[in-house]
Amino acid sequence: MTAQPTQEGAAGTVRRPDPVLEVTALEVHYGPRRRRRRALHGVSLSVAPGETLGLIGETGSGKSTLARAVLGLATASAGSLVIGGEDVGGYGPRQWRGLRRRGVVQYVFQDPLRSLDPDLAIEESLAEPLLVQGVARQEAAERVRAFLPRVRLSEELLDRLPGELSGGQRQRVAVARALVAEPRLVILDEPVSALDSANRVQILEILKELRADGVALVFISHDLGSVAGIADRIAVLHRGELVETGAAADMVNRPQHPYTRLLVGSAPTLHGAPARRAEREALRALLHA
Amino acid sequence: MTTLSKNTVAHRTRKDLPGAASGDLPGGAAAPAPPLLAVRDVRITDRVHDREIVHGVDFELTPGRTVGIVGESGSGKTLTCRAALGILPPHFEITGGCVEIDGTDTGTLTPARWTALRGATIGAVFQDPASYLNPSVRVGAQIAEVVRVKKGLKRREARRRALELLEAVHLRDPELVYGQYAYELSGGMLQRVLIAAAIAADPRVLIADEATTALDVTVQAEILDLLADLRERTGLALVVVSHDLAVVAQLCDEVLVMRQGEVVERGPTRSVLHDPRHAYTRLLIAEHEQYGLDKFLTPQEDA
Amino acid sequence: MVRRILALTSGRIAVAVLAVVALLALLGPLLAPQDPLATSDNTLAAVSGGHWLGTDYLGRDTLSRLLDGSRVSVLGSLEVALTALVVGAIPGILSVQLGRTFEWITLRLADTLVALPFLLFAVAVIALLGNGITQAMLVTGALVSPLFYRVARAATLAVARSQYVEAAIVSGASTGWIVRRHVWGKVLPPVAVAFAQTVGTGFVIVSSLTFLGIGVQPPAPTWGGLLASDLGYLSHQPWAPLAPALLITVTVWACNLLADAVRDVSGEAGRTLVNHRKARARRRGGAGPAPAGGA
Numbered sequence: 001m002t003a004q005p006t007q008e009g010a011a012g013t014v015r016r017p018d019p020v021l022e023v024t025a026l027e028v029h030y031g032p033r034r035r036r037r038r039a040l041h042g043v044s045l046s047v048a049p050g051e052t053l054g055l056i057g058e059t060g061s062g063k064s065t066l067a068r069a070v071l072g073l074a075t076a077s078a079g080s081l082v083i084g085g086e087d088v089g090g091y092g093p094r095q096w097r098g099l100r101r102r103g104v105v106q107y108v109f110q111d112p113l114r115s116l117d118p119d120l121a122i123e124e125s126l127a128e129p130l131l132v133q134g135v136a137r138q139e140a141a142e143r144v145r146a147f148l149p150r151v152r153l154s155e156e157l158l159d160r161l162p163g164e165l166s167g168g169q170r171q172r173v174a175v176a177r178a179l180v181a182e183p184r185l186v187i188l189d190e191p192v193s194a195l196d197s198a199n200r201v202q203i204l205e206i207l208k209e210l211r212a213d214g215v216a217l218v219f220i221s222h223d224l225g226s227v228a229g230i231a232d233r234i235a236v237l238h239r240g241e242l243v244e245t246g247a248a249a250d251m252v253n254r255p256q257h258p259y260t261r262l263l264v265g266s267a268p269t270l271h272g273a274p275a276r277r278a279e280r281e282a283l284r285a286l287l288h289a
Numbered sequence: 290m291t292t293l294s295k296n297t298v299a300h301r302t303r304k305d306l307p308g309a310a311s312g313d314l315p316g317g318a319a320a321p322a323p324p325l326l327a328v329r330d331v332r333i334t335d336r337v338h339d340r341e342i343v344h345g346v347d348f349e350l351t352p353g354r355t356v357g358i359v360g361e362s363g364s365g366k367t368l369t370c371r372a373a374l375g376i377l378p379p380h381f382e383i384t385g386g387c388v389e390i391d392g393t394d395t396g397t398l399t400p401a402r403w404t405a406l407r408g409a410t411i412g413a414v415f416q417d418p419a420s421y422l423n424p425s426v427r428v429g430a431q432i433a434e435v436v437r438v439k440k441g442l443k444r445r446e447a448r449r450r451a452l453e454l455l456e457a458v459h460l461r462d463p464e465l466v467y468g469q470y471a472y473e474l475s476g477g478m479l480q481r482v483l484i485a486a487a488i489a490a491d492p493r494v495l496i497a498d499e500a501t502t503a504l505d506v507t508v509q510a511e512i513l514d515l516l517a518d519l520r521e522r523t524g525l526a527l528v529v530v531s532h533d534l535a536v537v538a539q540l541c542d543e544v545l546v547m548r549q550g551e552v553v554e555r556g557p558t559r560s561v562l563h564d565p566r567h568a569y570t571r572l573l574i575a576e577h578e579q580y581g582l583d584k585f586l587t588p589q590e591d592a
Numbered sequence: 593m594v595r596r597i598l599a600l601t602s603g604r605i606a607v608a609v610l611a612v613v614a615l616l617a618l619l620g621p622l623l624a625p626q627d628p629l630a631t632s633d634n635t636l637a638a639v640s641g642g643h644w645l646g647t648d649y650l651g652r653d654t655l656s657r658l659l660d661g662s663r664v665s666v667l668g669s670l671e672v673a674l675t676a677l678v679v680g681a682i683p684g685i686l687s688v689q690l691g692r693t694f695e696w697i698t699l700r701l702a703d704t705l706v707a708l709p710f711l712l713f714a715v716a717v718i719a720l721l722g723n724g725i726t727q728a729m730l731v732t733g734a735l736v737s738p739l740f741y742r743v744a745r746a747a748t749l750a751v752a753r754s755q756y757v758e759a760a761i762v763s764g765a766s767t768g769w770i771v772r773r774h775v776w777g778k779v780l781p782p783v784a785v786a787f788a789q790t791v792g793t794g795f796v797i798v799s800s801l802t803f804l805g806i807g808v809q810p811p812a813p814t815w816g817g818l819l820a821s822d823l824g825y826l827s828h829q830p831w832a833p834l835a836p837a838l839l840i841t842v843t844v845w846a847c848n849l850l851a852d853a854v855r856d857v858s859g860e861a862g863r864t865l866v867n868h869r870k871a872r873a874r875r876r877g878g879a880g881p882a883p884a885g886g887a
Binding site for chain 1: 754755756758759760761762763764765766769773774777778
């Protein structure tokens with residue numbers, strides 16, 4: 001692959017406003033005291049409004065733990081976590097709930113079928129984040145309806161159950177559910193990996209439009225290739241540590257860390273040269289050494 | 290959920306080399322190689338709903354070559370593979386065309402002959418490796434069993450052969466893996482074990498149906514590399530099935546794009562990628578070029 | 593929920609039967625044609641114009657005794673089931689939501705209650721609190737409550753680990769909201785089935801306690817008590833147990849039918865069922881909306 005020089009400074013080094021999310025030297029451990037394991041070690045990153053960060057990591061890399069820590073579902077043992085200008089270190093359940101009620105962060109799960117209550121009509125699921133924030137029923141219903149066109153859903157679906165929708169529709173509902181309360185930060189866990197091409201493109205287009213509104217997105221995936229096209233910056237997690245962060249184009253064209261190089265070299269492409277097996281072998285040997 | 294257990298692949302027959310499948314050409318390629326696997330205008334019908342699901346799939350596979358089938362779930366790609374393996378689910382039937390394996394029309398085969406053919410001439414690996422292994426038997430013993438049944442080897446030889454196979458699929462410590470249970474292995478390792486079992490009886494065609502879909506990208510690349518390596522070393526012919534055009538593009542000489550039971554586009558991989566005719570193929574390509582790694586790669590005219 | 597139950601044929605039948613039973617319980621004593629406690633020489637009489645269901649071994653009018661006993665019987669078994677529900681199901685749900693300590697304590701309490709010998713415990717409590725129907729039923733309810741505890745806890749556990757509850761938490765939902773919105777609907781069907789079963793067994797429990805002289809005192813009639821005494825004279829009046837047995841059977845059956853109806857209409861299955869009906873009605877009504885556009 002030719003390492004073409006990209007327009008320097010265009011993608012990565014623009015002066016950003018205050019970040020929505022700022023993680024500094026984060027450590028997360030899990031397990032009982034005896035068999036305590038480190039899930040994250042010294043992770044630092046920040047996401048600015050309107051920015052899309054691709055968080056890449058494979059099984060066991062700690063990417064889900066990082067997401068859970070940011071959502072307050074996992075407790076950090078060290079480091080600091082600033083969400084929307086609020087230092088949430090040492091927050092108890094009550095303070096977390098307060099923060100969530102203000103609708104700063106939302107989360108889109110990987111599997112929309114399991115993240116929507118099977119017994120609740122789509123309308124009720126969509127209105128939930130608003131109702132929890134104390135919005136009146138009438139207003140919540142109106143806001144849900146007003147939001148539907150943005151995720152290409154028709155009002156007809158509102159009284160259906162999740163089980164009665166197609167996979168693509170369900171994922172759009174899940175995205176809508178996270179966005180209807182106008183959060184400043186949305187974390188998406190493999191939001192398109194279970195979808196077919198047409199639906200995948202549709203979701204990605206919807207997310208692209210959101211960026212224009214200044215929403216910060218964290219796009220979690222195991223596949224650098226599936227995130228490269230939408231992310232402004234990419235962060236690579238490997239065994240609980242952030243090995244490399246940079247502008248998407250730089251990460252693809254000039255990966256520095258061996259693991260990032262392996263990731264880029266492993267992602268299947270249409271036009272990439274197929275003869276990279278030897279290179280991959282060498283990188284694997286290097287990483288396992 | 291698939292019902293094919295490992296036992297179907299490694300069915301119990303002692304007489305494993307009947308006339309038709311006898312291998313007198315061990316990988317050495319004759320000049321105009323006859324097709325090892327020929328799927329000729331195969332149509333598959335669901336008898337319960339009396340609906341044709343696959344409307345004519347046609348391809349040929351010669352030693353050392355690779356055909357890719359791309360399509361989303363429900364496009365009929367898996368049914369086509371199952372028809373080629375003679376393991377269509379109940380109520381599904383081939384209602385047109387035929388499958389020829391090594392020159393034999395499989396429509397004329399008795400179940401016993403089919404069983405002999407599977408594993409010895411044609412093998413397969415699927416998406417969810419864990420469900421094809423018995424959780425309470427050490428994985429090495431399960432591979433050895435295939436070798437004993439299909440090749441008629443004695444216990445000790447079978448063990449040695451199984452270890453060789455585990456090494457052939459690049460498992461780092463074959464001795465260790467041999468004694469482990471399925472739950473102790475990662476997804477990528479399990480898929481390697483399954484590939485080892487599938488090639489245990491030296492088949493000449495291997496069907497990989499979404500074999501890397503559930504795996505991490507780096508592991509997926511390892512498995513794809515392994516398949517390419519096997520193809521080069523043994524002249525194995527491959528059918529690679531995936532929903533991802535890029536996965537198929539890594540390995541295949543020829544690509545079939547399927548949609549709703551129909552082959553909407555087919556041809557040599559390079560020409561399909563560079564000059565797609567069908568709107569659906571263009572969508573698949575556009576997805577990669579707009580949102581995938583290909584956004585940053587300049588299309589190279591020849592690789 | 594109520595409307596959905598009534599949309600089912602089985603639901604309508606169950607509600608109708610239970611309404612009749614409830615009426616009996618309310619008005620039974622007033623409807624009784626004769627004094628249920630008045631004895632006569634006309635013992636073990638056959639069915640006649642004067643005694644529609646004959647008389648018992650003391651010459652008391654069976655119909656009057658059945659009607660008079662219905663209030664105590666129905667209230668008794670309801671009391672058992674309600675006690676068990678409150679004492680069992682609510683801690684069952686909360687054991688998942690309120691954290692480790694509460695969970696541990698309630699689990700051990702439930703184990704303890706299961707281990708207690710039923711009759712001995714009942715006798716002991718009666719000895720402490722005095723003999724009366726309310727005490728007896730409360731004790732019985734408490735002893736049956738582990739069933740509700742387990743059922744409610746199992747259903748809650750399944751829900752609590754689900755992603756949609758996590759999604760609600762991330763949206764800022766409180767425990768109360770989650771229980772009301774996501775847990776309750778999933779816990780209700782199995783609890784309703786357990787409740788119907790308990791109401792059924794309640795009749796039997798009331799009668800067996802009566803037999804021992806606990807709770808309802810002998811001359812006062814109950815359905816179970818009638819059945820027990822009729823069984824003693826089976827050789828003279830083989831048909832006599834039929835009336836109380838039929839009453840108990842039909843009531844228990846209606847309870848179970850209602851429980852099934854609740855299970856059928858709640859949850860996803862229920863919603864689809866109702867939606868199908870709606871769709872069919874729409875289709876019959878003419879131009880229906882286009883079918884779900886699947887991609």
